[in-house]
Amino acid sequence: MEEESSLSLLQLMAKEGLVPSPEEEEKRKNVIEKLKKIIMTWVKKVAWQRRLPTKHIAETSATILTYGSYGLGVHGSDSDIDALCVGPVFATMAEDFFIVLHNMLKSREGLSEIHCMKDAKVPLMRFKLDGISIDLPYTQLKVLSVPEDVDILNPGFLSDIDETSWKSLSGIHVNKRILQLVPNLENFQSLLRCVKFWAKRRGVYGNLNGFLGGVHLAILAAFVCQCHPNASLSALVSNFFKTFALWPWPTPVELQDGAMPTTINPAETRFFMPIRLPCSPSEYCHSNITRCTFYKIRVEFLRGHTLTKDAVRPNFDWENIFEPFPYSKKYMRFIKIYVSASSQDELGDWVGWVKSRFRFLLIKLEEVQSPCDPNPAEYVDVDVEEPNAVFYWGLLPGKTNFPDIESVKEAFWKVVSNGYQGSLGSLELSIVQVSQLPNHARLDNASRKGTKARWKIFDYNQQRIPIYSQHLPYYVVGYMTTNRDPKYPSAGG
Numbered sequence: 044m045e046e047e048s049s050l051s052l053l054q055l056m057a058k059e060g061l062v063p064s065p066e067e068e069e070k071r072k073n074v075i076e077k078l079k080k081i082i083m084t085w086v087k088k089v090a091w092q093r094r095l096p097t098k099h100i101a102e103t104s105a106t107i108l109t110y111g112s113y114g115l116g117v118h119g120s121d122s123d124i125d126a127l128c129v130g131p132v133f134a135t136m137a138e139d140f141f142i143v144l145h146n147m148l149k150s151r152e153g154l155s156e157i158h159c160m161k162d163a164k165v166p167l168m169r170f171k172l173d174g175i176s177i178d179l180p181y182t183q184l185k186v187l188s189v190p191e192d193v194d195i196l197n198p199g200f201l202s203d204i205d206e207t208s209w210k211s212l213s214g215i216h217v218n219k220r221i222l223q224l225v226p227n228l229e230n231f232q233s234l235l236r237c238v239k240f241w242a243k244r245r246g247v248y249g250n251l252n253g254f255l256g257g258v259h260l261a262i263l264a265a266f267v268c269q270c271h272p273n274a275s276l277s278a279l280v281s282n283f284f285k286t287f288a289l290w291p292w293p294t295p296v297e298l299q300d301g302a303m304p305t306t307i308n309p310a311e312t313r314f315f316m317p318i319r320l321p322c323s324p325s326e327y328c329h330s331n332i333t334r335c336t337f338y339k340i341r342v343e344f345l346r347g348h349t350l351t352k353d354a355v356r357p358n359f360d361w362e363n364i365f366e367p368f369p370y371s372k373k374y375m376r377f378i379k380i381y382v383s384a385s386s387q388d389e390l391g392d393w394v395g396w397v398k399s400r401f402r403f404l405l406i407k408l409e410e411v412q413s414p415c416d417p418n419p420a421e422y423v424d425v426d427v428e429e430p431n432a433v434f435y436w437g438l439l440p441g442k443t444n445f446p447d448i449e450s451v452k453e454a455f456w457k458v459v460s461n462g463y464q465g466s467l468g469s470l471e472l473s474i475v476q477v478s479q480l481p482n483h484a485r486l487d488n489a490s491r492k493g494t495k496a497r498w499k500i501f502d503y504n505q506q507r508i509p510i511y512s513q514h515l516p517y518y519v520v521g522y523m524t525t526n527r528d529p530k531y532p533s534a535g536g
Contacts, residue, residue, distance in 0.1 A: 047357045048277035052237065055361050061236050063120045071113070071124065074175050079107045079191075082128055085147055089130075089139045103188045105130040108195065110214040111178075112257055115221065116228075117235045123176035127215055129193060132185045136166065136207065140181040144168075158392070162464070164329070165210050180211040195219070216322035217258060221265050224298050224321060226272035234279045235264040245343045246368040249419040250329070251398045253336035253405050259328050262298060262318050263287060269299055280364075281354040284347035292337075295319050295327070316340070331402040335414035335439065370418055371477055374437035378408070378415055378448070379475045381424070383431040384468035390430040393468035394421075396459065403458045407451055414439045422483060435480065448472050 056062060063071075086105040095103070111125030112118040128140065141159055148154050148170060157170035167180035184193075185203050193200060195215050204212075225231040238260050242248035250256035255263075267283045274282060290296070297319035315337035320326040332340070350364050370377075382397050384390040401417065408415050416437035424431050452472040460467055 045275040045277050045355045048355050048359045049275045051359065052276055052280065052361050053233065055365075056233070056236055056240070059240065059365075060120050061240055063118065063122075067120050070173070071118075071175060074172050074177070075107060075109065075124070075126065078126065078172060078177070078179075081147065081151065082107055082130075082144075085139075085144045086130060086134055088147075089134045089143060092143075093133045095133070099187060103131055104191070105134065105189050106191045106193060108193070108215050110218040112239075114215070114218040115232065115235065115261060117232050117239070117261075119236075123178060125178050125214060127211060128179055128181045129189050129195070130181065130183055131187050131189055132183065133187070134183060136181050136183060141166075141168070162462075165213075166207060167211075182208040182211045184208070213320070213322070213326075214258075217261075217320055220300070220321035221261055221298070224300055225265050225268045227268065230274075230276060230279060231265060231268045233276050234268065234283065235261055237276075237280055238264055238283060241347065241365055242343075244365045244367050245346075246370070246416070246418055246420075247336075247340050247343050250331055251401055252417045252419045253331045253333045253402055254340065254417075254419070255332075256328070258320075259316075259318050259330070262321065262328065263296060265298055265321075266296055275355070277354045277359070281351040284344055284351050288341070288344040288348035292341075293317055297321070331405075333402065333405045334409055335405065336417065338414075339416055368418075370416075370435070370437055371480060374416065374439075375477050376438040377435040377475050377477065377480065378413075378438055379471075379473045380404075380434040380436065381431060381471040381473070382433070382468060383427070383429045385429070385466070387430045389466060389468065390432065392465050393463075394432045396463050396465075397470060400455070400459050404451070404455045407454055411447065411451060413451075422481075424481070425483075435475075438474065448474055 082105045086103055087100055090100040090103045106129050108114075108127045108129060109124060110127060112122050113124045113126075118124075128144075130140070134140065141161060145157065145159060145168060148168070149157050153173050155171045157168060160167050160169060165180050167178050169176070169178050171177070182195075183204065184200055186200065195201070195212055196219055201209075201212075221231075222228065239248065239257070242255055242260060247254045248256075248260075250259075264283065267279055267286055270286070271279060271282050293315060295317040298321045300321060314327065314330050315332045315334070316330065318328045318330075320328060347364060353359060354361075380397075382390075382394050384393045405415060405417060416439060418435055418437060420434075422433045422435070424433050452470070455472070456470060459470060
C-alpha cells in the first residue's frame with residue numbers, strides 16, 4: 044500500500060514539473076562546463092597579470108562547485124544554479140573577481156543581466172548564462188592551483204582563509220555534509236522536492252519574507268530521513284509533518300553525525316526555529332522568522348500532519364496537501380506594499396533591496412499589534428505606467444483594527460533608504476480591503492514566482508575612471524565610478 048501511495052506522489056511531482064527533463068538537465072550541465080572554461084581563462088589571465096613564471100601560469104587553475112538545490116539534485120525546471128568560484132591565492136575578490144572576471148563575463152555572448160552584490164552577506168555576482176540564472180560567490184584558497192575536484196572538507200585547503208571566503212564556502216559545506224549523512228539519497232531528494240513544493244504552495248517559503256529557506260527545508264528533510272531510514276516516500280512525508288508539527292520549539296533541530304551531542308547555547312533559543320548547520324557544531328541557519336511567520340509555519344505543519352495521517356493508504360489524494368493558500372478567502376484586509384522605480388533595470392535592484400529589509404517591517408507591524416501573513420508572491424500593477432512591484436500581506440486580526448500605517452511607513456523608509464547605493468525608488472504602504480484587490484492578485488500561490496534580491500552597483504551616467512593593476516603597471520583591469528564627486532569613488536564594474 045505504501046508503494047502505491049508513494050508512486051501516486053511521484054506521478055504528481057512529475058505532472059507538476061518538479062523534475063527537469065533530460066534536455067533541461069543537459070542544458071544546465073553545458074552551462075556549468077561553459078562557466079568552468081571561462082574561469083580557467085580568467086585565472087590564467089590573472090596569473091599573467093601577476094607576472095608569475097610561465098610554468099606556473101600553465102599549471103594554475105580554478106574551478107566551479109555547485110551547491111543549493113542543484114548541488115543536492117532537487118532543482119526544478121525553472122531553478123537557478125548556485126555555483127561557487129574557487130580561486131587560488133593570487134586572485135583577489137576586490138580586483139580580480141569583481142572587476143577582471145566581471146568584465147570578461149559582461150562582454151561574453153549569451154550572458155546577460157549581470158549584477159555585482161558586493162555588500163551582500165555573501166558577496167557575489169548574479170547573471171544569466173544561456174538563459175539560466177546563476178549566483179556566483181567567490182572563495183580564495185591559499186594555494187597556487189585549485190584542482191577541479193577540490194575537496195573543500197579537507198582542512199589542508201581551508202587553512203588561513205579569510206572570513207568572506209569561509210562564508211562563501213558555507214553552502215558547499217552544508218550540501219556535502221547533508222549528502223554524506225542521509226541514509227537514502229533518492230528518498231531524501233524526493234522528500235525535499237515535495238516539502239519545497241508544499242512550502243511554496245502554502246506561502247511559507249522564502250527567507251526574506253520570514254519563512255523557511257531552501258537550506259532550512261533541506262536539513263529538516265534530512266533529519267526525518269535519518270530518523271526513518273527505511274521508510275517509503277509516503278511515510279517520510281507523513282513523518283515530516285508529524286515530526287515538526289509536534290516539535291518542542293525552540294529546541295534546535297540537528298542532524299546526527301556520530302559526534303558527541305552538543306550542548307544547547309541559550310543564546311540560540313532566541314530564534315523561534317533554530318536549525319543547526321551540519322558543518323559546524325556552533326553555527327545555525329540564518330533566519331528571519333518572526334512571531335507571526337512562526338505562527339503561520341506551525342499552523343501549516345499542523346495542517347500537513349492532519350492531512351497526511353493516512354498518507355500510506357492506497358488512493359490517497361495528495362492534491363489536498365499542496366492546495367494553494369487561499370489568501371483572499373482567509374483575510375479581509377491587506378497591507379499593500381507598492382514599490383516602483385523609473386526604469387525596469389532600476390526596479391529589480393530597488394525591489395531586491397526593499398525585500399531584504401522586510402523583516403524590519405514585519406517586526407514593526409507586530410510592535411503596533413498588527414501582525415501580518417507576508418504573502419511571498421510578487422505582483423505588477425498593470426494599470427500604472429512606471430515599472431512597479433506590489434505585495435499584499437494578509438492582515439491578521441489584532442488589538443488595533445487599523446494600524447497607524449503612516450508611522451509604520453516612516454520607520455520602514457528610514458531603514459530602506461539607509462545604505463542603498465543606487466537611485467532611490469518609491470515606496471508606498473496602504474491598507475486595502477479584500478474587495479479592493481485586483482483580480483490577478485486574488486489568484487492562488489500556484490504559479491507566482493518571486494524575484495531574487497539584487498543591488499545596483501553601477502550607474503552608467505556616472506563618470507568612469509580607470510583602475511590600474513597593483514601588480515602590472517599601466518594595465519587597466521576595470522573602472523570606478525565617482526558618484527559625481529571625484530573625491531569619493533564608489534564600486535563599479
